[in-house]
Amino acid sequence: MDFTLSDEQNQMQESVRDYLESEGGIELARRQMDGEDVVDEVWDGLAEMDYPALSVPLEYGGLGDDLLYLSLLFEEAGRVALPGPLPETLGFTVPLLAELGTDEQKEQFLPAIADGDLRASVALYDDATESLPGAIRMEAEPTDDGYRLDGTKTLVPYAESVDRVVVPARTRQDTGYDGITLFFVDPAAAEAEQLDTLDKTRPLYELTFDAVEVSGARLGPVDGGGDALKRAIDRLNVSMCAMLVGGADEAVDRSVEYGKQREQFDKPIGQFQAVKHRIADMWLDTEAARSLTYYAAWAIANDEDDARQAVSRATWYCTERCGELFEDDIFNHGATGYTWDHDGHIFLKQAKTWANLLGSPTEHRRRIADIRL
Amino acid sequence: MNFDYTDEQEAFRREIREWYEENLPDGWIEGDRDLPDDEDEREQFLREWQRKLHEGGWAAIHWPEEYGGRDASLMQQLIYQQEKARVNPPPERSEIGVDLVGPAIEGFGTEEQKERFLPKILNGEELWCIGYSEPDVGSDLASLQCKAVDEGDQFRINGQKIWTTHAHKADWCYMFTRTDDSGPKHHGITALIVDMDQEGVTNERIRQITDEREFNQVYFDDATTPKENVLNEVDEGWEVAMRQLSFERISLSQSLDLERRFDELVEFCKNETRGGTPLVEDPHIREKLAEFDTRIQAAKLTYFRNVSKQMNGDLGAEASFGKLYDSEVAADLHRFRVKLGGPKAALWGDDSPNGAAKDSLANISIRIGGGTSDIQRNIIGERVLGLPKGDQE
Numbered sequence: 001m002d003f004t005l006s007d008e009q010n011q012m013q014e015s016v017r018d019y020l021e022s023e024g025g026i027e028l029a030r031r032q033m034d035g036e037d038v039v040d041e042v043w044d045g046l047a048e049m050d051y052p053a054l055s056v057p058l059e060y061g062g063l064g065d066d067l068l069y070l071s072l073l074f075e076e077a078g079r080v081a082l083p084g085p086l087p088e089t090l091g092f093t094v095p096l097l098a099e100l101g102t103d104e105q106k107e108q109f110l111p112a113i114a115d116g117d118l119r120a121s122v123a124l125y126d127d128a129t130e131s132l133p134g135a136i137r138m139e140a141e142p143t144d145d146g147y148r149l150d151g152t153k154t155l156v157p158y159a160e161s162v163d164r165v166v167v168p169a170r171t172r173q174d175t176g177y178d179g180i181t182l183f184f185v186d187p188a189a190a191e192a193e194q195l196d197t198l199d200k201t202r203p204l205y206e207l208t209f210d211a212v213e214v215s216g217a218r219l220g221p222v223d224g225g226g227d228a229l230k231r232a233i234d235r236l237n238v239s240m241c242a243m244l245v246g247g248a249d250e251a252v253d254r255s256v257e258y259g260k261q262r263e264q265f266d267k268p269i270g271q272f273q274a275v276k277h278r279i280a281d282m283w284l285d286t287e288a289a290r291s292l293t294y295y296a297a298w299a300i301a302n303d304e305d306d307a308r309q310a311v312s313r314a315t316w317y318c319t320e321r322c323g324e325l326f327e328d329d330i331f332n333h334g335a336t337g338y339t340w341d342h343d344g345h346i347f348l349k350q351a352k353t354w355a356n357l358l359g360s361p362t363e364h365r366r367r368i369a370d371i372r373l
Numbered sequence: 374m375n376f377d378y379t380d381e382q383e384a385f386r387r388e389i390r391e392w393y394e395e396n397l398p399d400g401w402i403e404g405d406r407d408l409p410d411d412e413d414e415r416e417q418f419l420r421e422w423q424r425k426l427h428e429g430g431w432a433a434i435h436w437p438e439e440y441g442g443r444d445a446s447l448m449q450q451l452i453y454q455q456e457k458a459r460v461n462p463p464p465e466r467s468e469i470g471v472d473l474v475g476p477a478i479e480g481f482g483t484e485e486q487k488e489r490f491l492p493k494i495l496n497g498e499e500l501w502c503i504g505y506s507e508p509d510v511g512s513d514l515a516s517l518q519c520k521a522v523d524e525g526d527q528f529r530i531n532g533q534k535i536w537t538t539h540a541h542k543a544d545w546c547y548m549f550t551r552t553d554d555s556g557p558k559h560h561g562i563t564a565l566i567v568d569m570d571q572e573g574v575t576n577e578r579i580r581q582i583t584d585e586r587e588f589n590q591v592y593f594d595d596a597t598t599p600k601e602n603v604l605n606e607v608d609e610g611w612e613v614a615m616r617q618l619s620f621e622r623i624s625l626s627q628s629l630d631l632e633r634r635f636d637e638l639v640e641f642c643k644n645e646t647r648g649g650t651p652l653v654e655d656p657h658i659r660e661k662l663a664e665f666d667t668r669i670q671a672a673k674l675t676y677f678r679n680v681s682k683q684m685n686g687d688l689g690a691e692a693s694f695g696k697l698y699d700s701e702v703a704a705d706l707h708r709f710r711v712k713l714g715g716p717k718a719a720l721w722g723d724d725s726p727n728g729a730a731k732d733s734l735a736n737i738s739i740r741i742g743g744g745t746s747d748i749q750r751n752i753i754g755e756r757v758l759g760l761p762k763g764d765q766e
Contacts, residue, residue, distance in 0.1 A: 002684070002685075003677040003678045004678065005374065259761075270754070271760070271761045277750040279758060280697075284697060287678075288671035291674035298376075310670075313666070365664055366659065369659035369663040
C-alpha cells in the first residue's frame with residue numbers, strides 16, 4: 001500500500017505548474033472572461049509541451065497515461081482556472097474514442113488529439129432543467145448512409161472552439177442509459193449560440209442540429225453507447241474534481257498570503273483565530289477532496305469495484321465543499337474579495353457551475369446510497 | 374500509488390486475525406462487547422486481557438524486541454490497526470504506559486530506569502498515569518506550577534494535577550513539575566517519575582458527563598521521589614514534553630474505527646423501523662448515510678496518504694489533519710446516531726438505542742483532550758500553513 005505520488009508524477013506536476021505560470025497563470029482565465037478567445041493560444045502552448053498526448057494510447061502517438069496521471073495535469077490547470085476544453089478532450093473524449101472507436105476513427109482522431117490539432121467537447125443536455133440521463137432526448141434517425149440528428153443540445157462547453165463534439169442521441173425510446181447511440185460530429189454542421197453563463201471562463205452553447213445528416217460519425221454500438229457514456233461522464237467528473245482541488249489549494253494559498261500581509265488593529269489578520277481557524281478548515285477540506293479525487297482516479301484507472309462510488313464521493317465533496325471553501329476565501333479577503341478584480345469569484349463560479357452539471361451533490365449522494373445500502 | 378499488500382503482509386494480517394479470533398473474550402466477535410459493570414470485575418477483566426495481549430506478543434508491537442515488542446515496521450503497524458478496528462477489542466489497560474510513558478523513558482531514561490520500568494509497562498503489572506494538566510493549566514502546559522524542590526537526594530513535590538486519567542489505580546505517575554521559576558516559563562520544568570503509593574499523594578475521582586470516573590484530581594502534599602527518578606536533566610523537562618515519541622510509531626486515526634461504526638449504523642438502519650418502514654428506506658436518512666460514507670472515506674484515505682508519507686520518511690505537520698477531521702466526522706456521526714434512536718433516545722445504559730448517546734458524549738472528550746480542536750486549528754494554521762502566531766505564543 002502506497003498512497004503517494006511517484007517522483008516522476010511530482011516532477012510532472014511541478015513542470016505543468018511552472019509552465020502555466022510562465023504563460024501568465026490566471027491571466028488567461030481573466031482574458032477569456034473579458035471576451036477574448038484564448039483557447040487557441042492555450043492549446044498551442046499545451047501541445048508544445050505534449051500535454052494533449054498524455055491520455056492518448058501509445059499506439060496512436062500518445063503517452064498512454066492513466067486518469068490519475070491526467071488528474072495531476074487537471075489539478076494544475078485548476079489552480080489557474082485554465083480556459084479550454086481540457087477535461088472534455090483528454091478526460092472525456094480520448095478514453096471514449098479508445099474504447100468505442102473503430103480502427104479508422106482511432107487513426108483519424110487520436111493522433112490528431114495527441115498532436116494538439118483536434119479538440120473535443122460533449123453535448124449532453126437537450127433539456128437544461130432535467131438531470132442525466134433523462135435530459136438526453138435528441139432522436140437520431142437512420143438514413144441510407146448514416147443518421148439524421150434533429151434537435152437542440154444545450155450547455156455544450158466550448159462548442160465554437162472545438163473540432164468535434166460527442167453527441168449522445170436516442171435511437172430507441174428510453175429515458176435511462178439504454179437506447180443511446182453516440183455520435184462524434186463536427187459542430188460546424190450545427191448552429192451554435194453562446195449562452196450567458198455564470199462562469200465566464202468556460203463558455204456554454206446551444207447547439208442546434210437542424211436535420212443534420214451524418215455518416216461515419218457513429219461512435220460505438222447502436223443503442224448501446226449508454227454504458228460507455230456513463231463511465232465517460234464519471235471520468236469527466238473526476239477531471240473536474242481534480243481542477244477544483246487545484247483551485248482549492250490555490251484558494252488556501254491566497255488566504256494564507258492575505259492573512260500574513262493584511263493588517264488590522266496593528267496585527268496581521270492571520271493572527272486572529274477567527275481567520276486562522278477558517279483557513280485551517282479550508283485546508284482540511286482541500287486535503288479531504290484531494291484524497292477522494294486521487295482515489296477515484298486511481299480506482300477508475302485500475303477498474304476497481306468501488307470506482308463508481310468513489311467518483312460520486314469525490315464529486316459531491318469537491319463541488320459542494322470546495323464551493324463553500326471558495327466563498328470562505330472571498331470572505332477572508334473582505335470587501336476586496338467581493339470585487340471583480342479579485343480572483344476568488346472565478347473559482348467559486350466554476351464550482352457552482354460544476355456542482356449541477358454532471359449530477360447534483362444530492363444525486364451523487366443518492367447514487368452512493370443506492371450502491372452501498 | 375497502489376493499495377495492494379504483499380503476501381508477507383497478508384500473512385501477518387492472518388496471524389493477527391487468527392490470534393484475535395482465538396483469544397478475544399467469549400462472544401466478543403459476535404458483538405457481545407459489554408464490559409463488567411462492577412468496577413473490580415471490570416479491572417480484573419481488563420487485567421486479564423492485557424496479560425493475554427502481552428503473552429501473545431501484541432501489547433506493543435512497535436516497541437523494540439529487547440523491551441518485549443516486535444520491532445514492527447510501520448506497514449505492520451498499519452495492518453495491526455486495521456485488524457484491531459475490525460474486531461474492536463477491549464480497551465488496553467496499559468495504553469497510557471505503552472503509548473506515552475514508555476517512549477519517554479526509552480528516549481530520556483537511564484539504563485536503570487529502562488530496565489526497572491519498561492518490562493512492567495508491557496506486561497501490565499504496573500499501571501501509569503500522566504501529570505500534565507493543572508487547575509489553571511490546560512492548553513498552555515508551560516505555565517505549570519506544581520512545585521518540586523531539590524532536597525539533595527530527593528525531590529519534594531507540592532501542588533495539584535487534574536484530568537489525570539487512571540490516577541486512582543495507577544502505580545506510577547509520570548509528571549511535569551516546576552523546579553525553577555526564575556527564568557522563561559519553558560525553562561525550569563522537570564519531568565519526574567513518582568510513586569503513587571505514598572502518603573503525600575491523594576486523589577479524588579472526577580465524575581464525567583458519561584457517568585464514568587476515569588479522570589482524577591491528584592494532590593501532592595510533601596510527596597517525594599528519589600533523585601534517580603528524574604527523566605532527562607533537572608529543569609529540562611520541556612524537551613521531554615515536546616519531543617516526538619521515540620519508538621517509530623505509526624500515526625493513529627479514528628477513521629478505521631469510524632468505518633466499522635458506519636457499517637454498524639447501516640445495519641441498525643436496516644433493522645430499525647419507523648411506522649413499519651426501515652430507516653434505511655427514508656430518502657433523507659439515505660442521503661445522510663452517503664454523506665458520512667464519503668467523509669469517513671475521506672478521513673481514511675487522507676490517513677493512508679499521511680501514513681504513506683510517514684513510510685517514505687517525509688511526514689510533516691500535515692499529520693495534524695487526522696485528529697481534527699476525524700473527531701469532527703465522529704461528532705456528527707454520533708449526533709446523527711442519537712437522532713435515529715427515536716423517542717427511545719431518552720433512555721440510558723443498556724436501553725439506549727445503539728449505545729449512541731454515550732458515544733456522542735464521549736467524543737466530546739476526544740475533541741478536548743490531547744490538544745483541543747481549537748489548538749489543532751492553530752497548529753494547522755501556523756505549522757502547516759505558516760500563518761503568524763497569535764499573541765498567546
